[in-house]
Amino acid sequence: MPTTEEFWPGLAAVMLNGLALLLALGFRRNRAVMVLVVMTCAALALAGVAAGAGGERGLDAMRMFAPWLLLAIAAMPERRLLARRNLAVIGLLATATWLTLAAPAHVWPELRDAFPFGWLPMDRGLVAAGIVLLAAAVCLARWVVRRTVMEFAMGLVLIVVGIAQLPVMRADGASSLFCLAAMVALVAILHASYRMAFVDGLAGLPNRRALDETLARLSGDYAVAMVDVDHFKTFNDRHGHAAGDRALKAVAEQLRATRGATAFRYGGEEFCLLFTGARSRSARQACEELRKRIAAMRIRVRAAPRGNGRKAGARPGAGEVKVTVSIGLAERDTRARGSDEALKAADKALYKAKGAGRNCVRLG
Incomplete structure (x- = not known):
């Protein structure tokens, strides 16, 4: 069971990420949905709710699986929610959840040392943080081109999640950062939804x-x-x-x-x-x-265009x-x-x- 110090930040992280996930679903922000699904599962793991094995295994699972999933989501073009690529990511997330829940105690250290890039001569927390920050860079690069609020917000969210991967972070500290990331996502979703309702997409003026x-x-x-x-x-x-x-x-x-x-x-x-x-x-x-x-x-x-492609009289x-x-x-x-x-x-x-x-x- 998680300690008292880990429980309340973990519970808040689960609730805030779950709320942001529901809003993203309601407003069809599909990339945000996928990111928040991973973040909610990671928050559950950190709180020890999903595994029932304490915050340490949850912290290990977050560093092992979440970075790769977040990088895949950031790199993929945004598609409808039930597109094959998104379903593949959900399948990988389900596999990671099963491993976190079901892996025997004597097998878990071997899994932990293998992901991500266990052969690198550096702490796995640093490697995990680097992967998530790379995902953040992908979102921010897309924002530079498209100038959309959600791409910028997802970049900020992933920066915060990347910091949560660092070796110095314990479960309660990582959960607090997940709370911050969820609040950034909530503000971005509400702002984007407001613009969708009250701002004309072409002219950029109030409608x-x-x-x-x-x-x-x-x-x-x-x-x-x-x-x-x-x-x-x-x-x-x-x-x-x-x-x-x-x-x-x-x-x-x-x-x-x-x-x-x-x-x-x-x-x-x-x-x-x-x-x-x-x-x-x-x-x-x-x-x-x-x-x-x-x-x-x-x-x-x-x-x-010349020829038949041009309207008569034009x-x-x-x-x-x-x-x-x-x-x-x-x-x-x-x-x-x-x-x-x-x-x-x-x-x-x-x-x-x-x-x-x-x-x-x-x-x-």
């Missing part, structure tokens, strides 16, 4: 749900502007969806830089600007500056093209209109801008 919640909590006078990219469907048909995505990202960057406003992606090629504490005069000036900045932008496009554009926006602006006065009425007024003003030839600002 319509975030706008609705912001307006519901907002009081006082403010101005709202609806921004629409002119002739965006034609732009997509002529230059392709990849160029269209680049155009939307470029427009989003200009909206984000608009002084005194919070930008939202409303849907499709439509955006919204919220000017809190601003009157329509200052908001209109900001919208005019925004319109001019966007009209001065150039979007790089590639030549359309011209092969290459080099740089420009986009423009139409903007409808309305002010919310607490004595006259609510947030819904202000949005409707801004939408009507947007249609006025389109009717006036586009690439202009109109008041509602």
